[in-house]
Amino acid sequence: xxxxxxxxxxxxxxxxxxxVNYIILFLVVYITFYPFWKIFVSSLSDPNAVxxxxxxxxxxxxxxxxxxxxxxxxxxxxxxxxxxxxTTTGTAISxxxxxxxxxxxxxxxxxxxxxxxKLVIFAMLFSGGLIPTFLVVKSLGFYNKIWSxxxxxxxxxxxxxxxxxxxxxxxxxxxxxxTIDGANDIQVLFRIYLPLSMPIIATMTLFYAVGHxxxxxxxxxxxxxxxxxxxxxxxxxxxxxxxxSQYQMQxxxxxxxxSIKYTVIIVTTVPILLVYPFxxxxxxxxxxxxxxxx
Numbered sequence: 001x002x003x004x005x006x007x008x009x010x011x012x013x014x015x016x017x018x019x020v021n022y023i024i025l026f027l028v029v030y031i032t033f034y035p036f037w038k039i040f041v042s043s044l045s046d047p048n049a050v051x052x053x054x055x056x057x058x059x060x061x062x063x064x065x066x067x068x069x070x071x072x073x074x075x076x077x078x079x080x081x082x083x084x085x086x087t088t089t090g091t092a093i094s095x096x097x098x099x100x101x102x103x104x105x106x107x108x109x110x111x112x113x114x115x116x117x118k119l120v121i122f123a124m125l126f127s128g129g130l131i132p133t134f135l136v137v138k139s140l141g142f143y144n145k146i147w148s149x150x151x152x153x154x155x156x157x158x159x160x161x162x163x164x165x166x167x168x169x170x171x172x173x174x175x176x177x178x179t180i181d182g183a184n185d186i187q188v189l190f191r192i193y194l195p196l197s198m199p200i201i202a203t204m205t206l207f208y209a210v211g212h213x214x215x216x217x218x219x220x221x222x223x224x225x226x227x228x229x230x231x232x233x234x235x236x237x238x239x240x241x242x243x244x245s246q247y248q249m250q251x252x253x254x255x256x257x258x259s260i261k262y263t264v265i266i267v268t269t270v271p272i273l274l275v276y277p278f279x280x281x282x283x284x285x286x287x288x289x290x291x292x293x294x
Contacts, residue, residue, distance in 0.1 A: 047259040066263040083230040090212040106167035124157035148222035
């Protein structure tokens with residue numbers, strides 16, 4: 001039987017359930033993909049065509065003028081740099097703290113492990129609230145500094161539990177063999193466990209990076225210097241306040257405002273989307289940690 005005949009026989013065997021599944025999946029993909037695609041092609045279209053809602057699937061009056069306008073603005077470049085700084089620094093600190101906390105909590109011989117885990121669960125269910133957190137951040141001298149964005153949410157409890165679960169799934173014989181050879185806990189972690197933990201490290205890197213990249217509430221609360229604003233605050237001001245006067249354009253504001261909004265959305269979203277392909281091979285395995293117990 002040829003490949004084409006196999007495909008035909010498979011199509012003939014499709015049930016009503018399969019057809020409904022395909023229809024639902026198509027609708028989900030369409031609902032998810034089309035808004036982003038519409039924004040993308042609109043950012044490449046003539047502002048007048050966007051204003052008249054002529055843009056559907058392909059750019060109308062193709063132009064890169066919107067991107068030239070956005071990147072010629074110093075506030076965008078400064079916000080970009082701030083966002084990259086906050087994301088890279090925050091992700092690195094979050095990974096270090098999460099791994100070094102999850103590892104001892106995954107060891108059976110760690111004294112008081114169950115007590116610490118109960119405290120972790122308690123911290124996940126109950127928080128101090130916005131005002132007490134703000135007062136603590138201010139009293140520590142973090143207000144209007146990069147640490148006010150990174151430190152308060154440095155460890156995500158859900159990510160900590162998933163990382164701990166991954167470490168618990170690694171064979172104890174690895175640690176026992178390394179200990180016999182004279183390795184201490186730090187050497188076991190960095191020389192044995194971390195090289196075997198690329199799936200969970202890649203997954204946590206993506207989770208933390210996306211969280212820091214999209215964070216706008218923390219900077220909105222803890223930063224009062226506009227020069228320190230990340231890209232998300234810049235985008236928020238444009239989308240909510242319709243503040244595009246900073247571009248000092250000579251054209252009709254009503255015509256260009258929508259195009260500028262679409263362009264800034266793309267500029268804000270695409271960089272973090274480009275991270276996923278590089279860690280895809282680790283990501284699927286990492287997110288499945290704890291889903292199946294043997």
